[in-house]
Every structure is written in structure tokens, then in C-alpha cells.
Amino acid sequence: xxxxxxxxxxxxxxxxxxxxxxxxxxxxxxxxxxxxxxxxxxxxxxxxxxxxxxxxxxxxxxxxxxxxxxxxxxxxxxxxxxxxxxxxxxxxxxxxxxxxxxxxxxxxxxxxxxxxxxxxxxxxxxxxxxxxxxxxxxxx
Amino acid sequence: xxxxxxxxxxxxxxxxxxxxxxxxxxxxxxxxxxxxxxxxxxxxxxxxxxxxxxxxxxxxxxxxxxxxxxxxxxxxxxxxxxxxxxxxxxxxxxxxxxxxxxxxxxxxxxxxxxxxxxxxxxxxxxxxxxxxxxxxxxxxxxxxxxxxxxxxxxxxxxxxxxxxxxxxxxxxxxxxxxxxxxxxxxxxxxxxxxxxxxxxxxxxxxxxxxxxxxxxxxxxxxxxxxxxxxxxxxxxxxxxxxxxxxxxxxxxxxxxxxxxxxxxxxxxxxxxxxxxxxxxxxxxxxxxxxxxxxxxxxxxxxxxxxxxxxxxxxxxxxxxxxxxxxxxxxxxxxxxxxxxxxxxxxxxxxxxxxxxxxxxxxxxxxxxxxxxxxxxxxxxxxxxxxxxxxxxxxxxxxxxxxxxxxxxxxxxxxxxxx
Numbered sequence: 001x002x003x004x005x006x007x008x009x010x011x012x013x014x015x016x017x018x019x020x021x022x023x024x025x026x027x028x029x030x031x032x033x034x035x036x037x038x039x040x041x042x043x044x045x046x047x048x049x050x051x052x053x054x055x056x057x058x059x060x061x062x063x064x065x066x067x068x069x070x071x072x073x074x075x076x077x078x079x080x081x082x083x084x085x086x087x088x089x090x091x092x093x094x095x096x097x098x099x100x101x102x103x104x105x106x107x108x109x110x111x112x113x114x115x116x117x118x119x120x121x122x123x124x125x126x127x128x129x130x131x132x133x134x135x136x137x138x139x140x
Numbered sequence: 141x142x143x144x145x146x147x148x149x150x151x152x153x154x155x156x157x158x159x160x161x162x163x164x165x166x167x168x169x170x171x172x173x174x175x176x177x178x179x180x181x182x183x184x185x186x187x188x189x190x191x192x193x194x195x196x197x198x199x200x201x202x203x204x205x206x207x208x209x210x211x212x213x214x215x216x217x218x219x220x221x222x223x224x225x226x227x228x229x230x231x232x233x234x235x236x237x238x239x240x241x242x243x244x245x246x247x248x249x250x251x252x253x254x255x256x257x258x259x260x261x262x263x264x265x266x267x268x269x270x271x272x273x274x275x276x277x278x279x280x281x282x283x284x285x286x287x288x289x290x291x292x293x294x295x296x297x298x299x300x301x302x303x304x305x306x307x308x309x310x311x312x313x314x315x316x317x318x319x320x321x322x323x324x325x326x327x328x329x330x331x332x333x334x335x336x337x338x339x340x341x342x343x344x345x346x347x348x349x350x351x352x353x354x355x356x357x358x359x360x361x362x363x364x365x366x367x368x369x370x371x372x373x374x375x376x377x378x379x380x381x382x383x384x385x386x387x388x389x390x391x392x393x394x395x396x397x398x399x400x401x402x403x404x405x406x407x408x409x410x411x412x413x414x415x416x417x418x419x420x421x422x423x424x425x426x427x428x429x430x431x432x433x434x435x436x437x438x439x440x441x442x443x444x445x446x447x448x449x450x451x452x453x454x455x456x457x458x459x460x461x462x463x464x465x466x467x468x469x470x471x472x473x474x475x476x477x478x479x480x481x482x483x484x485x486x487x488x489x490x491x492x493x494x495x496x497x498x499x500x501x502x503x504x505x506x507x508x509x510x511x512x513x514x515x516x517x518x519x520x521x522x523x524x525x526x527x528x529x530x531x532x533x534x535x536x537x538x539x540x541x542x543x544x545x546x547x548x549x550x551x552x553x554x555x556x557x558x
Binding site: 037040041085086088093114 | 150353362
């Protein structure tokens with residue numbers, strides 16, 4: 001199973017991080033990422049740039065509203081993620097606990113959906129499409 | 141949320157277990173004993189962590205407890221000689237924080253678990269247990285065998301290692317190639333059992349395949365300069381990317397040509413390509429040709445990036461199969477080459493390859509040759525011969541679903557023949 005570790009920081013925590021030696025942060029995070037890779041659980045991940053992005057908002061109108069932001073309005077900033085493949089949720093939590101983050105930061109651990117989540121939709125067109133294709137024999 | 145302690149201990153074990161066992165085996169020279177005392181430490185953690193909370197450095201805690209249990213075991217066996225006493229003294233002075241796992245010890249552990257003195261079954265069970273950090277219950281669930289069977293295989297493996305006096309070492313340079321191939325073989329065997337399961341209700345088992353992928357990534361971490369370690373992971377990434385499309389809604393296998401490619405995991409294909417590029421770069425840097433896993437991964441990549449069967453670069457696949465056949469001659473590879481040739485050049489050329497395989501008496505008793513020959517003859521319009529081949533294949537297949545398919549093909553060939 002895959003889990004996404006969603007990293008969020010607060011304005012206070014981000015300000016506190018400014019006081020720290022950036023190279024130390026890189027070293028600590030680098031060692032953490034290396035331990036994830038060596039354990040074979042790291043499937044993906046990235047950091048998000050600190051500058052403001054854009055917000056695409058869906059409303060009852062046909063055209064979504066695009067604006068700058070969402071800075072200033074949120075208390076927690078989504079600033080990075082990992083995707084880990086583990087055999088249990090507990091293991092993903094255990095890895096999350098080992099992340100070298102300071103006070104004020106959070107990691108949310110969320111399961112990534114897989115094919116088993118769509119078993120209830122066996123009558124869906126896209127899943128049906130395949131049901132018609134029968135078992136055959138042969139070398140791939 | 142308060143965590144369930146047994147599950148938390150298990151999670152810690154999955155992360156720290158292999159390195160703890162590696163440390164303990166290095167210390168004692170006895171993998172069997174290391175595994176036993178590590179189990180005892182786990183049992184103690186269940187009690188202690190529930191009462192006193194989870195310690196800050198879980199790996200060091202478990203290692204320290206296991207070392208104490210190891211000394212107890214030596215005492216019980218009255219084998220506390222001077223060497224053991226020295227270790228005991230050192231332990232009583234050391235603090236828990238001093239535990240620093242060493243990657244080389246983990247590599248030694250991998251080679252020991254995959255030692256050629258062990259049977260394939262034992263290699264698989266021991267590798268999942270000590271390198272994968274899985275419990276015997278989890279291994280039993282994944283391999284679809286009783287827990288007692290897994291325990292027996294692990295016990296047998298430990299006894300064999302002890303009886304053969306297998307040293308806790310990475311192999312000598314002269315043995316490196318075959319032993320390395322042995323390790324890769326065990327990991328790929330675990331993967332293929334998940335990819336085309338030989339037992340059980342489902343014919344693909346994603347959890348087992350994912351464990352193999354994880355082990356493969358661990359190997360990359362241990363031998364990062366080995367091109368074939370990267371290639372093995374690339375091959376598994378490509379094959380795993382197709383799982384969602386390989387099984388129909390009713391649980392039947394779906395052939396590559398018939399798979400809904402929209403359901404292939406594109407991110408996984410991208411990862412496979414990235415790892416294969418790394419493998420190729422490493423091989424090139426050493427002036428080496430692609431190895432067997434790199435060639436198989438390259439073939440899987442051709443399929444992974446093709447929009448459909450027609451869009452597939454069959455000429456390239458033929459060349460890759462030719463290279464693979466030169467490297468590791470094998471009738472199944474040759475048969476796959478014939479299928480690729482039939483797509484690239486046409487069924488007549490392919491039929492000649494299959495005929496020479498059959499003439500050499502290869503794959504006798506298997507339905508593979510007659511079923512491929514049936515397909516090729518059918519495409520050449522030689523219907524009654526095709527029918528005979530499909531019937532011969534049907535008579536040879538032990539699987540009911542496959543037999544039904546072959547009998548349908550035979551019937552279809554007959555209809556068109558008359």
C-alpha cells in the first residue's frame with residue numbers, strides 16, 4: 001500500500017526555520033530521504049516552492065475562477081510530500097515520526113487509493129471494457 | 141489516536157529488523173541465534189513499550205535487549221568462552237545510543253539468506269524474514285502456505301547454514317558474479333510468484349510483487365554500482381505497472397495485446413525508465429553490454445511506451461531477444477523471440493524458429509510450443525494444422541481456463557477450415 005506524507009508548515013514555523021543553518025536542514029533531510037531509499041519504501045516525493053502559486057476555484061459558473069494565492073488566507077502551508085510504499089499504515093506512521101521536522105510542522109499520513117478501491121464499480125464502462133477480454137494463452 | 145502497540149512494534153521491526161539481525165549476526169557469527177534473540181527482543185518490546193512507552197531510539201533499544209538475550213543463550217549453552225565474555229563486558233559498558241548499523245553487514249545478511257547451500261524455498265522464506273523484516277504470519281499469507289510451513293522452512297535454513305559452517309561474509313571477488321546472480325534470482329523469483337502466481341485463487345498477487353520491488357530497491361542501496369541491480373528493479377517496475385490491466389473484472393488473466401493500456405501505471409513506467417537509464421549508464425561507464433535483466437527490462441520498456449500492439453517497436457524487441465538468447469540461451473526466450481518475429485516480419489519466419497525448437501525436442505510436454513505454432517499456422521491460413529496444434533496444446537495444459545480457451549480456438553479453426 002502507498003501512503004502520502006503531506007508536509008505542512010505554519011508561518012511561525014517557517015520563520016523559525018529561517019533562523020536555522022540551511023545546510024543543516026539539507027543534511028538532515030538528505031539523510032532521512034536516503035534512509036527511505038535504502039529501506040526500499042520511497043516511491044516519490046517533492047518539495048513545493050515557497051513563492052505564492054495560483055488558485056483555480058470551481059463554482060456554479062461554467063468557468064473556474066483563477067486567482068493568485070492562496071497566501072495570507074491560510075494558516076498552514078502545504079510545502080512538500082513523500083509517497084511511501086509500505087505493508088502497513090503503522091509503518092508509514094513510523095517513517096513519518098522519523099522525519100527531521102521542527103515544532104509547528106505537521107505530516108499528514110494518507111493512504112493512496114489503488115485498484116482495490118474500485119472493485120465496487122465493476123459495472124463501470126471502463127472496468128467493463130476489460131471484462132469482455134477473456135483469458136487467453138500465450139507468451140507476453 | 142493511540143497506536144496499537146503490537147502493530148507499532150511490527151512497524152519498527154520492518155524498518156529496523158534487518159539491520160538489527162545483521163548487527164547481531166556479525167557479532168555472533170550465527171544467523172540462527174541472531175534471529176532467535178531478535179524475536180525475544182520483539183516479545184519484550186511488546187510488554188515494555190505498552191507500559192513504559194516507545195523508546196526514542198527503537199533500533200538501539202531492540203539491539204541492546206537482543207544482545208543481552210544472546211549472552212543469556214550463550215550462558216545456557218555453557219559456551220561463554222573468553223570471546224563471548226569480552227563481548228559481554230563490552231556490552232555492559234556500552235550505551236544504547238552507540239548502535240550504528242553498517243550497510244556492509246546488511247549486504248552480508250543478503251548473501252547469507254540467499255546462500256546456495258539453501259533450497260530455493262528456504263532462500264525465499266529466509267530473505268523475506270530477515271532482509272524483508274516480515275513476520276512468519278505475513279510471509280505465510282503472501283506465499284499462501286501455512287505458518288508452520290514458513291517456520292519449518294526458516295528453521296531448516298538456519299540448520300543448513302550452521303551445518304555448512306557458512307561464514308557471515310560477502311563472497312570473494314571470484315564468486316561475486318554467480319552469488320550476485322543468485323541473490324537477484326531469489327528477489328525475481330519472489331516477484332514472479334506475485335506476477336503469475338502458481339498457487340492460489342488470484343493469479344496476480346500485488347503484495348508479494350511489491351515486497352520483491354522493495355527488496356530490489358534495498359539491493360540498489362547496497363550495491364549502487366551494480367547495473368543489474370538497477371535493471372532488476374526497472375524490470376519489476378515495468379511489469380508491476382501493468383497489474384491493474386492484467387486481471388479482468390472476473391479475475392481472469394488478460395493478455396498483453398488485450399490489456400487496457402489506460403490502466404497501466406504511468407508513474408511506475410516513468411520510474412522504470414529512469415532506473416533503466418541508470419542501469420545503462422552504469423554498464424556503459426564500465427564498458428559493459430546490457431545484462432539479462434537490462435535486456436528484459438528494455439523489452440518491457442518497449443511495451444510500456446507503445447500506445448498499442450501495432451505501435452510497438454517489434455524490430456527492436458526482436459533485436460533485444462536475440463541479445464538475450466546469446467547471453468542466456470533458453471527455449472522460452474527463443475519462443476518469445478519467435479512471437480516478436482511474427483509481429484515484426486510475419487508468421488512464416490516465426491514458424492521456422494518454432495519448428496527448429498520443436499525439432500530439437502525443446503519444451504516437450506509443455507503446451508507452449510503447440511499453442512504458439514497453432515497461432516502462427518492459423519495466421520498463415522493453414523487451418524486444419526492449426527486445429528491439431530491447439531488440440532495438442534489443450535491436452536498438455538493442466539489449467540482448466542487455459543484448456544477451455546485452446547479448445548475454443550481449435551473449434552474456431554475447424555469452422556473456418558470447412
